[in-house]
Every structure is written in structure tokens, then in C-alpha cells.
Amino acid sequence: MTAEDTLQPLQALLSLRLADGCPCSEYDLLRWLQQPQQGLFSPTALQEPQSMFQAHFLLMHCLYSLRQQWANERSALLDISALQIQKHPWPAHSQQQQPDQHDPLAAYYLDLQHLQTSDDDIEQLLRNFWQRLLQPADEAADLATLELQPPTDAGEIRLQYRKLAMRHHPDRGGQPERFRDIQSAYQRLRQRYL
Structure with a gap:
């Protein structure tokens, strides 16, 4: 059979x-x-x-x-x-x-x-799927929001986020909308790079 x-x-x-x-x-x-x-x-x-x-x-x-x-x-x-x-x-x-x-x-x-297909391969397929799903349209805009240019890496993203978050935090006189944009961009980039 x-x-x-x-x-x-x-x-x-x-x-x-x-x-x-x-x-x-x-x-x-x-x-x-x-x-x-x-x-x-x-x-x-x-x-x-x-x-x-x-x-x-x-x-x-x-x-x-x-x-x-x-x-x-x-x-x-x-x-x-x-x-x-x-x-x-x-x-x-x-x-x-x-x-x-x-x-x-x-x-x-x-x-x-x-x-x-093994468990590890399936997990990798799922990770790749989510990375591709999130990446194309958002990545360039998210990097621009953090005032970065590709290519970049996790360390540069983290450092730039901290710098911009300090500068634009509402408690330090920054605009709440800009601060939220920075946080959102960082969270999406974090899923891809960190």
C-alpha cells in the first residue's frame, strides 16, 4: 500500500x-x-x-x-x-x-x-513567514522614523531608539505623537532584528 x-x-x-x-x-x-x-x-x-x-x-x-x-x-x-x-x-x-x-x-x-519536515524546520518556516509579512512595506518607513539608513543592525537600532526616545519623550517636552511613532517603529524593527 x-x-x-x-x-x-x-x-x-x-x-x-x-x-x-x-x-x-x-x-x-x-x-x-x-x-x-x-x-x-x-x-x-x-x-x-x-x-x-x-x-x-x-x-x-x-x-x-x-x-x-x-x-x-x-x-x-x-x-x-x-x-x-x-x-x-x-x-x-x-x-x-x-x-x-x-x-x-x-x-x-x-x-x-x-x-x-522537522519541528525546528517548521518553527523556522513560521519565523520566516512573520518576518516577510512584516518586513516589506514597514521596514523602510520604520528605519526613516528612527532616522536610520539600511543596512543596519540590532545594536544601532537599539541605540538610536534610546536617543530618539529621550529627545522626544513627552515628559521632556516632546510631542506625544512623534514619541508613539518612534515606539511603534522600534517595536516592529525589534521583531525583525533583535
Whole structure:
């Protein structure tokens, strides 16, 4: 029995759940799979990083497998995005080929070896996610608020924050709004650098 064979019940349930074409989120599907009627994911599956990663990975693996299967059969299209998952009928006169064969996300989730990702790797993935989520738009503005230029480091950020906080503190005659801006910028930079 292959790993794919053991995932058949999950894939079959997902196929039934998506059959009506109504859009749903990944979270909706995960919660649905936790319900006693389905009995596939434990009620605690989303509470710890390792089990949450495994539940997410198995769900995405099955969704990408279904997308591939339905495209091969030319029976349906499956949109998988961060916001929603939705099955669409295959267009009657479509010349559309298979889903993008160079889809790195699909390649990742279709490789079951990634299911064995260690706790440390999962923690690192989560840290990287939050750093990327916070970084792009805010970092340049936060550095400017602290009157810094990239590249910088944790020590320089801490020193500049203390200097500006002393200068702009309301108890020392500074503007409360400017002081709050400095504090907020420092807190965001602190999460990234310290």
C-alpha cells in the first residue's frame, strides 16, 4: 500500500465537499475535516505547529492531487489560492492544457517527503513567514522614523531608539505623537532584528 492509497479517503471526502462548486477557505476545509462525521483530523490537529503543518500539508497535497486528476480527466478545474478553494466545471470547448507544469507550490505539496519536515524546520518556516509579512512595506518607513539608513543592525537600532526616545519623550517636552511613532517603529524593527 502506497502513501497515496492511504490518502484516498481524504481525497474522496474533499471531492464530495467541493462537488457543489461553492468556494471555501482552507480553514473551512480543515475545520470540516475535524468534525466527528468525517473523523480524519483530530480536534487538536490545529493546536500545535507540527500537527497544524501536517494537517495543512495533507490537505494541500490532496487538493493539488485532485486538481491534477480532474485536469487529466478534463472533468473540472480546481482553483487553489490563499483566499479560497473552488471547483469549476471543465469548459466545454476548452483547449486548456494541464495546470501549470512549472507551479512550484504544486510541486512542493505533491512531494510527500515534505510531510516529514522537522519541528525546528517548521518553527523556522513560521519565523520566516512573520518576518516577510512584516518586513516589506514597514521596514523602510520604520528605519526613516528612527532616522536610520539600511543596512543596519540590532545594536544601532537599539541605540538610536534610546536617543530618539529621550529627545522626544513627552515628559521632556516632546510631542506625544512623534514619541508613539518612534515606539511603534522600534517595536516592529525589534521583531525583525533583535
